Amino acid sequence: MERKQRIIKEPEERKSEILDAAERFFSQKGYEGTSVNDILAAVNIAKGTFYHHFKSKEDVLDTLIERRVQMGVKKAEEIIAAPLPPVQKLLAIMMAQKPQDRLQEDFISILHEHDNSKMHEKSIIQSITHLSPCLAKVFREGIEAGVFNTPFPLESAEILLAAVMVLFDDGFFQWTEKERAVKIAAFLNVVERTVGAE
Numbered sequence: 001m002e003r004k005q006r007i008i009k010e011p012e013e014r015k016s017e018i019l020d021a022a023e024r025f026f027s028q029k030g031y032e033g034t035s036v037n038d039i040l041a042a043v044n045i046a047k048g049t050f051y052h053h054f055k056s057k058e059d060v061l062d063t064l065i066e067r068r069v070q071m072g073v074k075k076a077e078e079i080i081a082a083p084l085p086p087v088q089k090l091l092a093i094m095m096a097q098k099p100q101d102r103l104q105e106d107f108i109s110i111l112h113e114h115d116n117s118k119m120h121e122k123s124i125i126q127s128i129t130h131l132s133p134c135l136a137k138v139f140r141e142g143i144e145a146g147v148f149n150t151p152f153p154l155e156s157a158e159i160l161l162a163a164v165m166v167l168f169d170d171g172f173f174q175w176t177e178k179e180r181a182v183k184i185a186a187f188l189n190v191v192e193r194t195v196g197a198e
Contacts, residue, residue, distance in 0.1 A: 015053045017043050019067065022060045031061060031119075061119055069126045072097050076134035086142030087197060093135060094164065097127070124165050132157040139195055149196030156194045163187065 021042040025034040036057055040050055054060050075096040079089050135157035142148030150156050166172055167183060175183060192198070 011053070014043075014045070014049065018045070018050065018053060019060065019064055022057075023064055026061065026064070031057075058119075062122060065119065065123045065126060069123070069130050072127065073130050073134060076131060080134060080137055080141075086138050086145055086147055089138045089141070090135065090191070090195075093131075093138065097131070120171060124162075124169075127165060128158055128161045131161055135161065142195065142197070147197060150194065153195075160191060160194060163190070 018039060021039050022034070025038050025042070029038070034057070036047070036050060039057075039060070040047060054063065076093045079092045079096060082089070082092075084092065132154055136154040139148050139150060139153035139156060143150070143153065164187065167187070168180075
């Protein structure tokens with residue numbers, strides 16, 4: 001019988017493969033419906049290899065959240081570097097945080113499951129922690145350009161992100177389209193007042 005040859009990969013490449021497989025399973029079967037064995041079989045690795053990279057299945061989900069947040073930060077940094085007025089950058093960064101494909105939508109829906117409330121909280125905290133400095137850069141840029149006026153750029157960013165991530169999170173509130181439109185208009189009004197924009 002021919003033995004299956006073990007494929008040796010760089011640690012970061014292997015870790016990324018585990019995360020990709022876990023994300024697919026979590027999206028298709030849900031977090032609770034996915035086992036570590038499912039992930040092992042998909043990536044064709046031994047348990048020892050899995051536990052070399054991750055402490056647990058929860059650690060995998062935690063790392064996936066970090067990866068998603070970092071993708072959002074990367075998009076924000078690309079927008080900050082673009083030759084756009086500060087107001088457009090601000091709106092573009094907010095819009096860029098929405099799910100861009102079905103896999104992202106499915107992954108976010110996992111966080112809304114009752115058993116994943118801790119992960120949901122972690123996702124919101126990490127998003128606010130890592131995205132606020134990006135928004136603060138835009139606010140400072142706007143202050144220099146004379147279109148924003150706030151003595152608290154970072155704190156304003158934290159408050160606005162906290163508001164948008166809770167108020168417009170379907171896991172917390174299920175607004176009708178009409179209600180959502182009013183909330184968006186009210187939120188934009190709050191943004192203008194918070195950063196001293198016209």
